[in-house]
Amino acid sequence: MMGRACLRALVLTGVVLHPASARAQSATDLATTTRGPATQLTPQPGSAGLPTPIDPASCSKSDGDWAERALIRSQVPQLGLPPMPHPDDNPPTAAKIELGRKLFFDRRLSINKTMSCAMCHVPEQAFTTWKLQSAVGVEGRSVKRNSPTLLNVGFLNPLFHDGRDETLETQFIAPLVARNEMANPSAGWVVSFLNRDSTYHARFQGAFGAPASLDRMGQALAAYQRSLLAGNAPFDRWHYGGEADALSPAQKRGFELFTGKADCAGCHPIGDDHALFTDQAFHDTGYGFLREEMRQNPPETTRVQLAPGVFVDVDFDRVASVSSKREADLGRYEITEDPADRWKFRTPGLRNVAMTGPYMHDGGFNTLREVLDFYNEGGPGHPEQSPLVYPLGLSDAELGDLEAFLESLTSPNLNCLAAEARSQPPDNH
Numbered sequence: 001m002m003g004r005a006c007l008r009a010l011v012l013t014g015v016v017l018h019p020a021s022a023r024a025q026s027a028t029d030l031a032t033t034t035r036g037p038a039t040q041l042t043p044q045p046g047s048a049g050l051p052t053p054i055d056p057a058s059c060s061k062s063d064g065d066w067a068e069r070a071l072i073r074s075q076v077p078q079l080g081l082p083p084m085p086h087p088d089d090n091p092p093t094a095a096k097i098e099l100g101r102k103l104f105f106d107r108r109l110s111i112n113k114t115m116s117c118a119m120c121h122v123p124e125q126a127f128t129t130w131k132l133q134s135a136v137g138v139e140g141r142s143v144k145r146n147s148p149t150l151l152n153v154g155f156l157n158p159l160f161h162d163g164r165d166e167t168l169e170t171q172f173i174a175p176l177v178a179r180n181e182m183a184n185p186s187a188g189w190v191v192s193f194l195n196r197d198s199t200y201h202a203r204f205q206g207a208f209g210a211p212a213s214l215d216r217m218g219q220a221l222a223a224y225q226r227s228l229l230a231g232n233a234p235f236d237r238w239h240y241g242g243e244a245d246a247l248s249p250a251q252k253r254g255f256e257l258f259t260g261k262a263d264c265a266g267c268h269p270i271g272d273d274h275a276l277f278t279d280q281a282f283h284d285t286g287y288g289f290l291r292e293e294m295r296q297n298p299p300e301t302t303r304v305q306l307a308p309g310v311f312v313d314v315d316f317d318r319v320a321s322v323s324s325k326r327e328a329d330l331g332r333y334e335i336t337e338d339p340a341d342r343w344k345f346r347t348p349g350l351r352n353v354a355m356t357g358p359y360m361h362d363g364g365f366n367t368l369r370e371v372l373d374f375y376n377e378g379g380p381g382h383p384e385q386s387p388l389v390y391p392l393g394l395s396d397a398e399l400g401d402l403e404a405f406l407e408s409l410t411s412p413n414l415n416c417l418a419a420e421a422r423s424q425p426p427d428n429h
């Protein structure tokens with residue numbers, strides 16, 4: 001069914017796409033099998049695919065002054081990570097970080113006081129949302145993209161899947177006022193609320209010696225997010241720390257593939273003294289093209305989970321009749337309107353990637369193995385696709401090694417970051 005659809009030329013935003021090649025059919029089929037229903041709210045198939053929950057209670061150092069500890073963490077580099085670049089006009093302090101954390105968890109910063117930043121960037125779920133392909137905001141309104149993890153976000157520039165903002169000091173305004181996220185009538189409306197609240201008034205005075213303002217709100221949120229660092233993974237101990245046994249033989253073979261035959265490091269680079277696993281650039285991997293093709297030619301039925309392990313195949317038209325149509329996503333093009341940027345997305349960092357699914361800009365892949373199968377197929381091969389994505393010819397065993405390598409990028413600090421995040425109940429009253 002998708003095969004025939006693939007052989008039709010598609011007309012999209014005035015551009016005629018060429019019929020996809022034979023290998024596109026199998027890559028498309030691959031994506032088809034992993035696609036959630038149009039509601040985008042479907043849980044993943046069973047809980048087996050989800051990582052073990054991050055348990056804040058398992059952090060052994062959760063007592064003491066967490067804000068002070070977060071300050072030190074944002075100043076002292078961890079194994080495998082570069083020093084955090086703090087802007088000259090926003091040096092971190094414990095008071096700013098503490099205020100930023102409070103803002104991050106405060107549901108009153110949304111129009112109907114239900115939605116905080118932390119509800120899409122959940123600490124126990126590695127500061128992303130495990131069960132949602134794409135985010136859901138106030139009143140259940142869908143966002144077309146997947147919530148990225150905020151772990152190590154302080155190193156990223158530009159921000160967002162399409163790079164439409166450059167600093168954490170300004171990024172937060174977008175979710176505050178987006179109709180399908182926190183839906184505030186204006187950013188000024190939020191600042192007025194903060195200035196009317198006596199606790200916030202005192203906190204802003206303590207951190208800045210001045211009342212709340214949009215700039216100071218951004219500075220506090222940025223200082224908090226720059227403290228969310230998670231390095232020192234088994235890979236770091238092996239590669240940068242010289243601990244020969246920190247990785248398993250499969251993980252070491254996976255590293256050889258990642259930097260060699262599979263050529264992943266071309267876009268997810270590993271440096272001499274640190275690795276962010278992103279070139280911070282935009283690429284057309286072919287994934288966005290596949291998703292658009294599928295959006296225009298939806299499968300006849302779509303799989304819906306009724307209860308854990310219980311699925312039904314529902315007629316797509318029926319699903320479409322009760323849900324909003326999935327929006328097109330042209331990636332970087334939506335920012336630059338340069339046709340050369342169509343379907344380009346920013347390369348995500350891969351640290352902690354085993355804990356940050358579902359994957360890709362719209363969360364269309366539930367597991368790392370699905371992502372790896374996509375790369376192994378080589379994408380749809382449409383003319384604009386990056387030459388760095390091509391059929392890799394990896395065996396099943398090699399794919400297993402690559403997956404094992406990606407699992408070696410998980411930091412041991414995630415439980416303590418979650419414990420810190422929950423160290424004080426949010427005061428949403």
Ligand code: HEC
Binds near residue numbers: 149162181225
């Ligand atoms: C409704 C869910 C939702 C809420 C609420 C939300 N976010 Fe996000 N966040 C997202 C999604 C989805 C993206 C990716 C959007 C895109 O790329 O277009 C994102 C992206 C980001 C990024 C960029 C990360 C990167 O890798 O580039 C940061 C930083 C961020 N959010 C912080 C915040 C802060 C701070 C708040 C609260 C003021 C917040 N978010 C509220 C869903 C949400």
Ligand code: HEC
Binds near residue numbers: 388402
């Ligand atoms: C041409 C550059 C390029 C190459 C080569 C490349 N990637 Fe990617 N990778 C990207 C981009 C861009 C995305 C985001 C795509 C999107 O969201 O649509 C991505 C996404 C991913 C993701 C999903 C991460 C997340 O948080 O959603 C994983 C995992 C990944 N790549 C691993 C790999 C592996 C393993 C290889 C080698 C087999 C590889 N990549 C090769 C650019 C590349």
